[in-house]
Amino acid sequence: MSGSRLALFAGSGDLPLEFLKSASRRGEKVITFALSGITQPAVEEISYRTFWIKPFKLGDFLKKLASSQVREIVFLGKVEHRVALSLSGLDLKALKFLFSLKDRKPETIIKGIFSEVERLGVKVVDPIPYLTHLLVPSGTVMGKVPSEELLEELSSGMEITRKIASLDIGQTVVIKDGGVVAVEAVEGTDECIRRGAKLAGKGFIVCKAARESQDMKVDVPTVGIETVRLIKSLGGKALAIDSGKTYLLNREEVEDFCKKHNFSLVSL
Incomplete structure (x- = not known):
């Protein structure tokens, strides 16, 4: 077992850190999926466990998520949308995923990733209860x-x-x-x-x-x-x-x- 029911997919910026601090104050242990060169390294200090993933390697992320045995996940922080348009640096799973979508609008891509995650039995949850102070x-x-x-x-x-x-x-x-x-x-x-x-x-x-x-x-x-x-x-x-x-x-x-x-x- 992972020892944690809650995960965070962390993009760039301070928002993932704010979430982790809030979850920590509640006594929750969070497993963080962080993007190398994008996510702030400080997430590692607050997370129960951190998996570092190369950006836009969707297959690697989904494998690590499945093995973590978490039940819920939050997505926070910025990831550049332009990469999805250029197709640069994507793994095979990410390429297949993008070509399966009706378009490449930000909301379409994000909700499509949510669907991939929920197929693993992991629920994408609203982070607002942790971030109302913002x-x-x-x-x-x-x-x-x-x-x-x-x-x-x-x-x-x-x-x-x-x-x-x-x-x-x-x-x-x-x-x-x-x-x-x-x-x-x-x-x-x-x-x-x-x-x-x-x-x-x-x-x-x-x-x-x-x-x-x-x-x-x-x-x-x-x-x-x-x-x-x-x-x-x-x-x-x-x-x-x-x-x-x-x-x-x-x-x-x-x-x-x-x-x-x-x-x-x-x-x-």
Whole structure:
């Protein structure tokens, strides 16, 4: 027996660490499946046991998962979607899996992997009970209180971004003076912001939204101090996030940064 009923598939970023810390506080032992060169090495210190897997080796992951005898698994952290489009570095199982899908949209791929996992008798579970402290209530404002004009622009931007996210295009939109400047695609959030900033110049805003019918087991929007620093460094003035559907990492650090740098973060 594994000694643990719960597993974590960990991508990049701090979110897997937050989950492991929360599970540890509950006294739960978590087996982590980590991606070499992608997952933060610190997961090993908090996990009951860690299996390191080469990225995009689906067959190896499924074999290790089956042998671990866990009953439930959570998926958290970022894995680049662009690799699925390029087919670079995938093993035979991953290639067969991708060609069996109706398309290669992020949600299709993730839910397809969930199906592969559940065929092994392992249930994919919602991580929210472990991460409620990272969700931000509606109406929360950090830093500079936005003017009515800016709040209207942020609200309008969020409506657009939710629709784009629901089409499984991307979760991030850069806006300037009410007009859409850049929409996130396979390049990811940071590159979308950089592209938008280059096109818009100073004074742009960024909106980060979930799908209108967001499955909280799948690809939940996540922001943190690095996101806020990037926007501010490129001349952005505000960030809007989806209340109750976005993980906010490094909250105290983000609040301090927003206050110090006259930046607005609003949960809508």
